[in-house]
Amino acid sequence: MKISREVKVGALVLSGIVLFIYGFNYLKGKDLFNPSDTFYTEYNNVEGLVPSTPVTINGLKVGKVTGIGFKGDGSGKLSIELMVDSNFEFSKNSKAELYETGLIGGKAIAIIPAFDGAETAEDGDFLEGRVKAGLTELVNQRLTPLQEKIEIMMVGADSLLSNINDVFDAKTKENLRTSVAGLNDVMQNFKSTSSSLKTLVALNQEKLNTTLDNVENISSNLSKTTNELAEADLKQTIKVLESTIQNFNGISAKINSGEGSIGKLLKDEGLYDNLEGASLQLEQLLQDMKLNPKRYVHFSLFGKKPKRYDAEGNEIKDED
Structure with missing residues (x-):
């Protein structure tokens, strides 16, 4: 045909x-x-994202970016069209995450699938978009506060150096030089003293050895004395001392209770008053004997009758 x-x-x-x-x-x-579905998402900024950029799920490429443009509602947001292999299913609650692909730039989109039992995403559905902080952004977040602190520290260091320059004027520097020179002299003197001390020790080595031997002997004798004290029958001595103290306590208790002569003397106020009165009368008697001895002592060779006296010392004459 x-x-x-x-x-x-x-x-x-x-x-x-x-x-x-x-x-x-x-x-x-x-x-x-190849069967595929189209999904949409939006971002405020997609710097580095271009059409045909891969779309991945768990690191596996399942599609690509097919369109980038403004939403047209005056918000300034960018609408992104994604074409994804329809063989892989996920729910409408899945997220479209914008992330950096490397250090030198470039962006890609990863679908973070959600398996929450919600309705499966279908062709034309909108997926919530979010941006994953990249290495550059993380570094900027860390470096910005650090930069501010460094600037503050530099200002403080500059102020500190200025104050140090004000303090270390010509006179202060000269004083420091003088102090360092004096310190050098001190070190030299210390070195000389150390050398002299070394010579002194060398010359008196024998005496030092003798002294150390004496100290060792004293320590040995002290240790021996301590051992003898430890071996002494301190227990029996303490027992005897306790018995003596108990006896003394018993005597003291009897005296306090008025037993015995000492106890009665201490406790019987009448006896004490009688003794005090007798002592006073005895003192008066001795005083009277000293002043009027003739009243108490009579001596006559011819048998003369002795004179008598009253309490006041007046002679009592006999009536004929």
Whole structure:
């Protein structure tokens, strides 16, 4: 069967149209032979994100970015179109996370799937977008406070150096030099003293040895004396001392209770008063004997009758 020229031209034109459509979609990131779904998300800033950027799930590439543009509602946010392989299912609560792909820049989008039992995401659904802090941003977050602290520290250091310069004027520096020179002299004197002390020790080595031997003997004798004291019958001595103290306590208790002569003397106030009165009378008697001895002593060779006296010392004359 002979194919007409018109059929060949029509088939060729149709094939060209199909190839054009396929190529156009391929360049846009769409593969007509692989089933895929389109999802949308939005961000405030997508610096480094370009069309055909990979879309991953758990690190596996499952699609690409097919479109980037403003939402057109005056908010300034960017709407991102994602084409994702439809063989992998996840819920509508999944997140589209924008992250850095490396140190030299570049962005990609990772879908953080949620398996919470919610409704499965379908073609045309919107996924909540979030931005993962990259290394550069983390470094900036750490370096910015550090930079401020360094600036404050530099200002403080500059002020400190200025104050030090004010303190260390020419006179102060000269005083420091003089002090250092004096310290050097002190060190030299110390060195000389140390040398003299070393010589003195060397000359008196024998005496030092003798002294140390005497100290050792004294320590040995002291240790021996301590051992003898430890071996002494201190227990029996303490027992005797306790018995003596008990006896003394018993005597003291009897005296306090008025037993015995000493106890009665201490406790009987009448006896004490009588003794005090007798002592007073005895003192008066001795005083009177000293003043009037003739009243008490009579001596006569011829048998003369002795004179008598009253209490006041007056002579008593006999009546004829």
